[in-house]
Amino acid sequence: MNVIVDAGKCCGAGQCVLLAPDVFDQNEDDGIVVLLDATPPEALRAAVREAAEVCPAAAITVEERP
Template sequence: MRVSVDEDKCCGAGQCVLIAPEVFDQREDDGIVVLLDAEPPAEHHAAVRESADVCPAAAITLDESR
């Protein structure tokens, strides 16, 4: 799995950080998503998928072909 984020779309809701803190964080100043691990290990895939599903701005993109 390869994860990418679109910072321009991100609204800073923070759901991704709550669901998958090993993969996502937020900038202190504006709450915009910070991607910590673009290719997370398999044990985090379910949480990353959930994060992408609940993102209100659809700022998280997953490539599952990897």
């Protein structure tokens, strides 16, 4: 899995941080997403997929690797 965030699309809702705090964080100044781990371990992948699905700004892209 490869995770990509588009900070320009992020609206700062924070759902990603709530679902996968080891992978996502928010900038303290403006609440915009900060990617902590672009290749998360298997144990976190379901939460990352859910975060991408619920992101109101569609700022998270998940690329699955074979």
